[in-house]
Amino acid sequence: MKKVKIAAMMAFLAVFLGCQQDDSNTAFIENAEEASVSDVLFSIADDNSGDVTITPMGSNVLSFELFFGDQDTNSVFLTNGESAQHTYAEGNYEVTVLAYNTIGQITEYKESLDVSFKAPENLTFQVIPDNNDFLTYSVQANADFATYIEVYFGEFTNEFVQISPGDIATYTYQTEGTYPITIIAYSGGAAVTQDMGTVDAFAPQELEITFDDPNEMVSFNTFGGNQTVTVVDNPDVFGNLSPKAVEWIDGSPSEVWAGAAMSLSNGINFGSGTTFSMKVWSPSAGTLFKVKIESLVDASSAVEVDVLTTTANAWEVLTYDFSGTDYAAQFATNPANNLVIFPNFGVDGGNVTYYIDNIIQGEQTLDTVLPILPIDFESSAGTFDLFGFGGSATEDAVGQVIDNPDMSGINTSTKVASLNKPMGSEVWSGVAVPLRDSYAIDFSSSTLISVDVWSPRAGIPVLFKVENAAGDAAEIEVMTTQANAWHTITYDLNNAPGFNSSIEYTQVDLFFDFGTAGMGEVFYFDNIRQ
Known part of the structure; x- marks a missing residue:
């Protein structure tokens, strides 16, 4: 002074x-x-x-x-x-x-x-991906006592976007990559406060959750009471060949809105598609499965779709179409990174067990589950991919599973296989029955194969053949003994030229009336067994 x-x-x-x-x-x-x-x-x-x-x-x-x-x-x-x-x-x-x-x-x-100005306090920032351009990212940043904020997006040294506190900085990267981002809040004087993060600017991957890889397990956050959600061995491979599935016990009592959420490491990009599908196994048809997609940043940013099951005690595919929702507005600034599932929404759990699997962005179908021996052509045996071959110039030879036309004698089953051998078809016309992937007939204990057949004529040769994709094959003939009636014929593959019990055979073929051109007849067969 x-x-x-x-x-x-x-x-x-x-x-x-x-x-x-x-x-x-x-x-x-x-x-x-x-x-x-x-x-x-x-x-x-x-x-x-x-x-x-x-x-x-x-x-x-x-x-x-x-x-x-x-x-x-x-x-x-x-x-x-x-x-x-x-x-x-x-x-x-x-x-x-x-x-x-x-x-x-x-x-x-x-x-x-x-x-003198104090350093800015309570610096916060949020990285916001662009739903339509995977190379474009925005950062919204705020801090108390900040005059302005600089956002460095990390692609080029000393290149930044300056914003006022609370505003949004937007940047489009030139190439894919992982980039460090730096946010610096300035006091208006010498004091500054900064924080850092990362941006993964890569082409988006469509959502795909299979539950099969133990290194990529998804955690479930249950809510609403008495929800037990566990990854288990798939109890039913028909329609779903995945080795693992999610067992979901909807306990009682529970809230009618009980369910579980899965947080996603990468936000869903609706630009890759607005259709999602999920395999579901339910003990009853008409069960409502609600799927909700929301943001972990703000749960009010959310969209949801309801779908009913149509099948009981079997796998089916539920497809969810989000194109009619306002997903673009809901996730304009917040990532869609939380997937929520509500089984039997609107109803108390009732201690019912469901299974879910293969949640993907896009459509899917049930897996084709080929049969293994013994084959009875009932629906529980698998999905049958029979195909005929050697048809005539004007008509194909058709192999298919049909209702048993003669439920009598030794075969009263509901389903059988048939071969339509059209007039003028090849002498080698027949039908193929592919077997399940990674399965081969085990001939180590027996080389006998039996088949129930139905033929309009007795005394015709039925050639039985085993083969694989590598070209290994063995075949042997046996004659029918009855006409217009079910009877059993048995093949000893040990007598077939070229047969080797150590070879893995993955397909069986049958040739009815082998060596003779087709006469417009239909033959039936069932119960292929060792």
């Missing part, structure tokens, strides 16, 4: 006194008290605005003249007790106050002012 007394208006006083020597009273001048400044009060705003309220205090003061000490050279006049406001940049300043008394005498007072 520095105080200086200044003599003012002395010339005026000298003239005044000289003219009034005899009859003037100069006591008011001689008795005038010096103006003094006792203090200068500074009230500095704590919001990094630089706003300072300045209040000079003194006695015997008619007025103050205030000089702010920065680049603003203007002064302001104040009466005793008045305040002035001024906005400073961060720095050190010398504020000057001139105090005037009643006769114009001036006292000068100087006070140091230190304006």
